[in-house]
Amino acid sequence: MALITFMSDFGENDHYVSAVKAKMLAIDPELIIVDISHDITPFDITHGSFVLKSVFRDFPQGTIHLVAVNTLDEDNNNYIIALIEGHYFIGADNGLISLVSEKDPETIIKLNNPDIEASVFPTRDILARNAAMLAGGAAVNDLGQVTGDFKRLLGRQLKATKKQISGNVIRVDHFGNAITNIDQEIFNILKKGRGFVVKFGREEIPNIHSTYASVDPGECFVVFNSNGLLEIGINKGSASELMGLSFDSPVVINFEEPAP
Amino acid sequence: MALITFMSDFGENDHYVSAVKAKMLAIDPELIIVDISHDITPFDITHGSFVLKSVFRDFPQGTIHLVAVNTLDEDNNNYIIALIEGHYFIGADNGLISLVSEKDPETIIKLNNPDIEASVFPTRDILARNAAMLAGGAAVNDLGQVTGDFKRLLGRQLKATKKQISGNVIRVDHFGNAITNIDQEIFNILKKGRGFVVKFGREEIPNIHSTYASVDPGECFVVFNSNGLLEIGINKGSASELMGLSFDSPVVINFEEPAP
Amino acid sequence: MALITFMSDFGENDHYVSAVKAKMLAIDPELIIVDISHDITPFDITHGSFVLKSVFRDFPQGTIHLVAVNTLDEDNNNYIIALIEGHYFIGADNGLISLVSEKDPETIIKLNNPDIEASVFPTRDILARNAAMLAGGAAVNDLGQVTGDFKRLLGRQLKATKKQISGNVIRVDHFGNAITNIDQEIFNILKKGRGFVVKFGREEIPNIHSTYASVDPGECFVVFNSNGLLEIGINKGSASELMGLSFDSPVVINFEEPAP
Numbered sequence: 001m002a003l004i005t006f007m008s009d010f011g012e013n014d015h016y017v018s019a020v021k022a023k024m025l026a027i028d029p030e031l032i033i034v035d036i037s038h039d040i041t042p043f044d045i046t047h048g049s050f051v052l053k054s055v056f057r058d059f060p061q062g063t064i065h066l067v068a069v070n071t072l073d074e075d076n077n078n079y080i081i082a083l084i085e086g087h088y089f090i091g092a093d094n095g096l097i098s099l100v101s102e103k104d105p106e107t108i109i110k111l112n113n114p115d116i117e118a119s120v121f122p123t124r125d126i127l128a129r130n131a132a133m134l135a136g137g138a139a140v141n142d143l144g145q146v147t148g149d150f151k152r153l154l155g156r157q158l159k160a161t162k163k164q165i166s167g168n169v170i171r172v173d174h175f176g177n178a179i180t181n182i183d184q185e186i187f188n189i190l191k192k193g194r195g196f197v198v199k200f201g202r203e204e205i206p207n208i209h210s211t212y213a214s215v216d217p218g219e220c221f222v223v224f225n226s227n228g229l230l231e232i233g234i235n236k237g238s239a240s241e242l243m244g245l246s247f248d249s250p251v252v253i254n255f256e257e258p259a260p
Numbered sequence: 261m262a263l264i265t266f267m268s269d270f271g272e273n274d275h276y277v278s279a280v281k282a283k284m285l286a287i288d289p290e291l292i293i294v295d296i297s298h299d300i301t302p303f304d305i306t307h308g309s310f311v312l313k314s315v316f317r318d319f320p321q322g323t324i325h326l327v328a329v330n331t332l333d334e335d336n337n338n339y340i341i342a343l344i345e346g347h348y349f350i351g352a353d354n355g356l357i358s359l360v361s362e363k364d365p366e367t368i369i370k371l372n373n374p375d376i377e378a379s380v381f382p383t384r385d386i387l388a389r390n391a392a393m394l395a396g397g398a399a400v401n402d403l404g405q406v407t408g409d410f411k412r413l414l415g416r417q418l419k420a421t422k423k424q425i426s427g428n429v430i431r432v433d434h435f436g437n438a439i440t441n442i443d444q445e446i447f448n449i450l451k452k453g454r455g456f457v458v459k460f461g462r463e464e465i466p467n468i469h470s471t472y473a474s475v476d477p478g479e480c481f482v483v484f485n486s487n488g489l490l491e492i493g494i495n496k497g498s499a500s501e502l503m504g505l506s507f508d509s510p511v512v513i514n515f516e517e518p519a520p
Numbered sequence: 521m522a523l524i525t526f527m528s529d530f531g532e533n534d535h536y537v538s539a540v541k542a543k544m545l546a547i548d549p550e551l552i553i554v555d556i557s558h559d560i561t562p563f564d565i566t567h568g569s570f571v572l573k574s575v576f577r578d579f580p581q582g583t584i585h586l587v588a589v590n591t592l593d594e595d596n597n598n599y600i601i602a603l604i605e606g607h608y609f610i611g612a613d614n615g616l617i618s619l620v621s622e623k624d625p626e627t628i629i630k631l632n633n634p635d636i637e638a639s640v641f642p643t644r645d646i647l648a649r650n651a652a653m654l655a656g657g658a659a660v661n662d663l664g665q666v667t668g669d670f671k672r673l674l675g676r677q678l679k680a681t682k683k684q685i686s687g688n689v690i691r692v693d694h695f696g697n698a699i700t701n702i703d704q705e706i707f708n709i710l711k712k713g714r715g716f717v718v719k720f721g722r723e724e725i726p727n728i729h730s731t732y733a734s735v736d737p738g739e740c741f742v743v744f745n746s747n748g749l750l751e752i753g754i755n756k757g758s759a760s761e762l763m764g765l766s767f768d769s770p771v772v773i774n775f776e777e778p779a780p
Contacts, residue, residue, distance in 0.1 A: 001549075003545060003549055005538065010434060011433075011434030011435075012272070012297055012298075012299045012434075012532070013297050013299035013300065013301075013307075013311075013434060014297070014311060014314075014433045014434050015296065015297070015311045015312075015314040015315035016433075016434075017297075018265065018294060018295065018296045018297070018315050018318075019314070019315045019318045019486075021294055022294070022315060022318035022319040023318055025263060025292070025294065025319070025320070026318070026319065026320045029261075029263055029292055029320070032545070032549055034538060034541055034542070034545065035538065036535065036538045037532055037533050037534070037535070037537075037538070038532075039532045039533035040533065041533075042434070042435055043496050047533075051533075051534060051535045052535075054534075054535040054539070055535035055538050055539045055542060058538075058539045058542035058543055058546070058644070059542040059545070059546065060545070060546045060549070072471065072472040072473050073473055119486070120470075120471055120472065120483055120484070120485055120486050121485070121486035124318070124486065125486070173531075173534045173536075174530060174531030174532075174533060174534050174536075174562070175531075175562055210640075211592060211640055212592040212640065213592050213593055223640055224640070225640055225641070226539075226639070226640050226641035226644065226645070236563050270694060271693075271694030271695075272532070272557055272558075272559045272694075273557050273559035273560065273561075273567075273571075273694060274557070274571060274574075274693045274694050275556065275557070275571045275572075275574040275575035276693075276694075277557075278525065278554060278555065278556045278557070278575050278578075279574070279575045279578045279746075281554055282554070282575060282578035282579040283578055285523060285552070285554065285579070285580070286578070286579065286580045289521075289523055289552055289580070302694070302695055303756050332731065332732040332733050333733055379746070380730075380731055380732065380743055380744070380745055380746050381745070381746035384578070384746065385746070
């Protein structure tokens with residue numbers, strides 16, 4: 001049976017998370033439900049999509065990802081299942097799901113559900129049931145109508161030239177590390193054996209470290225993290241607090257001129 | 261096998277929650293344990309009972325709800341199992357369980373346990389074992405003596421007349437929404453097609469919205485939530501912060517005079 | 521199949537915890553994974569070892585405890601499995617595991633893994649796989665080389681004489697209770713029927729209470745907790761806030777002179 005993951009902005013001190021799980025387990029108590037996080041900043045699609053994008057590929061293909069962040073939007077009668085890179089994403093059509101992958105969905109289903117207009121808790125009343133049915137073997141096409149498109153949002157884009165990669169902090173994590181949208185692959189393509197300097201705030205770092213502990217405690221490190229994104233931190237400290245890095249802060253890599 | 265839910269005021273950064281689960285899983289590793297919340301405000305029976313009352317009916321009948329909020333009271337040698345609306349509640353006899361339903365328990369069992377007086381961690385040492393045994397098929401009557409009554413507390417009561425419903429905020433949730441004890445059923449009975457105004461703080465709202473997103477971001481909404489309770493909030497904002505609503509704040513609905 | 525527990529300093533609002541679980545469930549979706557806590561203070565081996573030491577014996581023998589606190593140290597290519605008191609502990613060789621028991625490990629295995637040097641997320645890339653394989657029945661000796669020793673740290677030691685036990689607060693818990701390293705067994709051996717006074721801050725308490733509720737709300741209690749450690753608190757209040765007790769605060773028990 002497929003795994004179900006569950007991510008929300010519901011927090012941990014209300015009944016909302018368990019109400020959704022209860023509805024799924026009432027359909028099949030053997031379902032395996034893995035929490036991604038329920039501490040997504042309320043209504044923050046950017047935070048939610050970053051977390052889900054960072055982890056969904058670690059789950060087996062066929063996993064069902066139940067997404068409940070900012071679920072009650074103006075268009076709150078649009079709920080979808082999108083099949084992307086072999087994973088099912090089920091949630092409100094608010095753009096979050098469009099941010100988890102650069103690849104186009106293989107299928108998008110608009111859930112048909114007579115209760116949709118009536119519910120003020122659609123994650124419990126609509127999404128939970130559909131997720132449980134999908135995990136139980138229902139064909140995704142039986143849960144709604146195939147639709148051509150879904151709401152698409154654009155993530156923070158990188159600017160890259162032969163001289164410079166210009167990016168931004170897209171997430172400050174639990175440790176105060178600042179994760180950027182600068183991708184290791186693009187860096188490797190552009191570098192071509194040249195020297196470079198990573199610039200952010202008042203810092204200029206002339207190299208990228210191999211691990212978080214390549215520098216002494218209290219010193220600044222720059223690594224490509226486990227998702228291949230440039231990450232800035234302070235060993236045993238908080239880069240966010242100590243260097244003022246926050247969401248959207250600019251981070252630039254300047255390459256040396258090639259030898260003439 | 262019956263599901264077990266687990267709610268406590270133990271927090272997330274100690275060993276208390278996992279110690280209780282360990283004891284249950286040591287009896288049967290196949291038990292399915294669903295966390296309701298472990299971030300109930302310490303000792304706060306009102307918070308705990310609100311959360312449990314809001315969600316227990318979403319679980320299948322026969323579910324066992326392990327409740328550990330303010331478990332160490334003066335009378336800490338009274339531990340009970342109450343069967344209410346087809347659900348088992350197991351916890352200290354401190355009144356919390358009496359608040360989860362208006363219906364009388366079908367059965368109340370006082371746990372008999374030689375270790376009760378000795379334990380300073382009864383949730384782990386007494387409740388966990390009994391919950392696991394009940395889930396494993398033990399008859400509830402074998403776990404203690406049937407008793408006629410348990411500690412009863414009274415929730416915040418509504419005052420309702422033909423002219424007015426007068427209630428209170430009974431919970432401010434993770435989103436800063438203020439949930440009241442004003443029930444949709446009573447409202448519908450009293451309304452009789454008349455106009456009305458909902459009053460709280462300095463606000464007067466002449467209607468009840470159908471969803472959280474019926475108003476623009478930053479505007480105040482009033483809805484009946486998924487549990488049929490009147491809820492006041494600000495779309496994408498915090499009603500608690502912005503309008504000063506907190507636990508116990510008065511909320512009143514005044515009905516128009518009927519046509520003469 | 522053996523249970524897996526999981527404790528980390530990863531926090532709850534990133535993808536780190538679920539990435540590790542995903543890797544384990546991808547190997548075997550039937551694995552039973554129990555969270556101990558993911559809110560261990562970042563990098564805090566003392567906090568982590570206290571929590572794990574307090575709870576591991578509540579799990580069945582053979583349980584696998586996946587430990588991820590301060591995993592990325594200078595020596596971040598040393599990952600081990602230690603078999604202690606019939607439990608498997610898998611994590612970085614940073615000393616945390618040495619603090620969970622006074623007993624010597626029965627076996628210590630240094631994981632051999634070609635990816636170890638390359639990974640910046642070894643808990644996901646190395647530890648998760650090995651934990652899942654161990655739970656699935658792999659022999660621990662097949663996962664690496666037996667090694668003679670591991671990094672050993674020394675916990676805060678007690679000074680005990682016939683006249684006095686001198687200890688420290690080793691943890692302030694979620695309720696603000698101050699847990700010390702003063703052990704009930706040593707206390708019982710030294711007491712020999714004599715009177716005594718427990719001293720901390722400006723307080724002098726001439727007895728040890730049997731339960732947390734032996735004193736009135738707002739009053740100070742001193743109990744031996746469920747792990748046999750002396751614990752100081754305020755009934756329904758926070759000893760940490762109200763009496764200024766914090767990590768490392770001295771706590772002393774002075775015994776009366778024996779009758780001449």
